[in-house]
Amino acid sequence: MERLELKNKPLFQATLGDLIEVFEGVANKEGKDGRGSTNPSSKKRYVRGMKELAEVLHCSVPTAQRIKSSGVLDAAISQSGKTIIVDVDLALDLLRLSNKKWGRKYSK
Structure with missing residues (x-):
C-alpha cells in the first residue's frame, strides 16, 4: 500500500498488514541512518551496587569488593x-586486560 494512503487512513481502519508495513519501514529507517552500529549490544549497560556487580562478574560479593578495592575497575566505576554505578562493558574489558587471577588462591 502507498505511504500516502496509509497517512490518510484513520487508525481504526488500518489492518494488521498496514501496521506491520509501517513498523518494518520504521525499523529499516533506523538501521540505514549510517551512524548507528548494527550490533545490538552497542548500548551501554550499567549496574548499581556490589550485588549486581558480583552477578555480572559471576563471583561472590566479597570478591567483587576486593576487585573494586584493588583499583582495577576505577575507570569503570x-x-x-x-x-556505585559500574559501566559493565568497560569493567569487563579492564578485567580482561589485567593479569590478576581473581578468586584463585594457588597458581598452578
Missing part, C-alpha cells in the same frame, strides 16, 4: 557516597 562512578561512586557517590555508598552508591
